[in-house]
Amino acid sequence: MSLTELPPLPYSYDALEPYIDAETMNIHHTKHHQTYVNNVKGALERFPELKDLGLVDINKAVGTEKIPQEIATVIRNNGGGHYNHSFFWKVMGKPGDNNGPSSDLKAAIDSSFGSLDELKSKFNAAGAARFGSGWAWLIYKSGGGLAITSTANQDNPLQSIVDEGGIPILGLDVWEHAYYLKYRNLRPAYISAWWNVVNWEQVNANFEAAKKGDVPV
């Protein structure tokens, strides 16, 4: 994944209808995500040596001395925004295209949460309770096992600044720009509709990668 280019959406803008509308997807991808990419690009022009880090490693470097102070906030916000959105597009897909968690992931979910329903209920609560802008995550913890977390703004579980770090398996954007045109103030309605477009094949692959210590993007 290029640090300085907008990745194409892996489906058409209307692919997630009726749960996420084409206009929202278009603006979200071509305007919001593009702006994060542009801002990362701008910051790296001043520090070209950081380009070798790549998208995952630059996020892991947030909050460390590897990122010069002058661009620390820009990289935290925009490097975070670039990773989060690149990841987010891939964990979604056409409704009805996917079958749910693999038996491996299902076993891990049962072990950490009791059931898939319980995971969903905790994940929904994390997304609904994130005050202001941010994300809800399902992460693979460094010691093994799954957890649900939430981060503010464009922070993510790769960044050392967050309360609970880990490797993202599934993520949900709860910035108002992710749902406002269609759902207005009704964030919980957006969250429950969103489960219809979760691409479990990708989530399963993310889980397999995470077990090996690889960060999916």
Next chain:
Amino acid sequence: MATMLAQTHAFTGLRLMQKPRSTGCSRVRGVAARAELELKPLPFANDALEPTISSATLDVHWGKHHRAYVTNLNNQIKDKPLANKTLEEIIVETYNSGSPTPEFNNAGQVFNHDFYWESISPSPTEPSAELKAAIDEAFGSMDEFKKQFKAAGATQFGSGWAWLVKGKDGKLAVTKTPNAENPLVHGQTPLLTMDVWEHAYYLDVQNRRPDYIESFVEKLINWEKVSERFAA
């Protein structure tokens, strides 16, 4: 409300005769001290801010978001000592020196929205000579103030607010705050605010926050109200 009070007193009277338990007492004190906080009506018509802010935006922003903050806060503080305090007192107390308690977000947002609507005028207004002089002194010129205020709104990453405040030193300053935070918790006096949560402008200009800011600052600021706050 009158019926409710009568019933409460009648109920308390009965309990008094039977030695009241403390829960009964605190409930009566809560009711007697202050009615619930209310959603104040908008100080202008729903379509008065078109085209900068549409009636569709105001319907949701005031009718849903602002209303929910008021309802949630009332539910959170019901029957608690906080119910006897003013909104400003609740904000400062629940900010808890930077480790906010759950009530803070709703209390901050009730204040911020009340303050935001009153910062807006559908028709052109002018700052008082005194405010104008203070702005010139603090920023060099009105244009420079506007530039700084617009920049504060544009650079508040995520959800939040831009402010013109009078600091502890009495000088004017432009600030920005995330989410529900506001100048009261920093000991400053707010004079003007602009909401830059996405819900304030997303139906009208989507991702183009700078367009909303430009139009808000040039067309909607209620300078009479800001002058009045400055003089107070």
